Amino acid sequence: MSTAVLLGMGGLGCPAALALAEEMPGLRLVLVDPDRVERSNLSRQILFTEVDVGEPKAEAAARRLSLLVPGARAEPRVLRFGPRSASELLAGCDVLLDGTDSFETRFAANDAACAARIPLVHGAVLGWGGQLLTVLPGQGSCLRCLFEGPPPPGALPTCAEAGVASPLCGVVGAAMASEAARVLRGERPRAQARLHQWDGLRGTERDVPVPRDLRCPACALAPEATLRHP
Amino acid sequence: MPVIVKIPAPLRPLTQGQSEVSVENAATVQAAVEDLSRRYPGLRERLLDDKGALRRYVNIFRNDEDIRHGKALQTALAEGDKLTIVPAIAGG
Numbered sequence A: 001m002s003t004a005v006l007l008g009m010g011g012l013g014c015p016a017a018l019a020l021a022e023e024m025p026g027l028r029l030v031l032v033d034p035d036r037v038e039r040s041n042l043s044r045q046i047l048f049t050e051v052d053v054g055e056p057k058a059e060a061a062a063r064r065l066s067l068l069v070p071g072a073r074a075e076p077r078v079l080r081f082g083p084r085s086a087s088e089l090l091a092g093c094d095v096l097l098d099g100t101d102s103f104e105t106r107f108a109a110n111d112a113a114c115a116a117r118i119p120l121v122h123g124a125v126l127g128w129g130g131q132l133l134t135v136l137p138g139q140g141s142c143l144r145c146l147f148e149g150p151p152p153p154g155a156l157p158t159c160a161e162a163g164v165a166s167p168l169c170g171v172v173g174a175a176m177a178s179e180a181a182r183v184l185r186g187e188r189p190r191a192q193a194r195l196h197q198w199d200g201l202r203g204t205e206r207d208v209p210v211p212r213d214l215r216c217p218a219c220a221l222a223p224e225a226t227l228r229h230p
Numbered sequence B: 001m002p003v004i005v006k007i008p009a010p011l012r013p014l015t016q017g018q019s020e021v022s023v024e025n026a027a028t029v030q031a032a033v034e035d036l037s038r039r040y041p042g043l044r045e046r047l048l049d050d051k052g053a054l055r056r057y058v059n060i061f062r063n064d065e066d067i068r069h070g071k072a073l074q075t076a077l078a079e080g081d082k083l084t085i086v087p088a089i090a091g092g
Helices: A013-023 A057-068 A083-090 A103-116 A166-184 B009-015 B029-039 B043-047
Strands: A003-007 A028-032 A073-077 A095-098 A120-126 A129-135 A194-199 A204-209 B003-006 B020-023 B058-062 B082-087
Touching (some): A013 A028, A013 A057, A028 A057, B003 B029
Parallel strands (some): A003 A028, B003 B082
Antiparallel strands (some): A120 A129, A129 A194, A194 A204
């Protein structure tokens, strides 16, 4: 039995969880989010409806998944991922998917995945832009090899300020699920050590190689190819 | 042939919505950034820190090459090169 931990049940986590539940029957899905459903979420967070407004996202998503995919094994965790919760959430985790809206959480997830040698699928959207990077600790680069660290608060627009193109969430979320499924099947992920980028406004995609940064403090925690696999 | 610079969506408000802009006669990435900064006020602050170094949450690729792994802003440019600005994003 394999376990996927999904951080953030928002515009990316919802389609990623649904696709993974459909694609991999029997997969244990741990859904992590500290927030509650807001009405403004409904356009892109496809596991929620009006009746879920005000409910914890993780719990509403788990309920909806069990209805949509009979036999789905979704477990909600209404909490925020961070250094204190990482060890509990990553225990038994075979692949980590990060679709959160916080830079701090994203770098914390990257560092924790590297330290525990757990594959990480990083997906992000902002406006009409999307990004995907799959990290196999000890076998290539990580998020910190691409960006040294998170920006200070206010330096970059958040999705609340810049908006998010709803259809792009479905595209990137499904791609995250596809990457996670590849990892769980022991196949090579398409976006391993490559940053895949979407420009939803122009309808273009491209990727660039992300070389390992020999000074990367996160990769230093996973110096050997001892990746955990299901 | 100029160098083409691909502008990511979060920075396009500074380039009047343009997703690509061209730079003429830039010998290095630094020269290209300075040229863009003169034409598009506010862009320099988004890319470079107070010391003039690339910000830690922004990256620039020359074609497929991460400039931070080479000569960074002093990376040489040739006609026809493409620069891609990649900022960290966190929406989900």
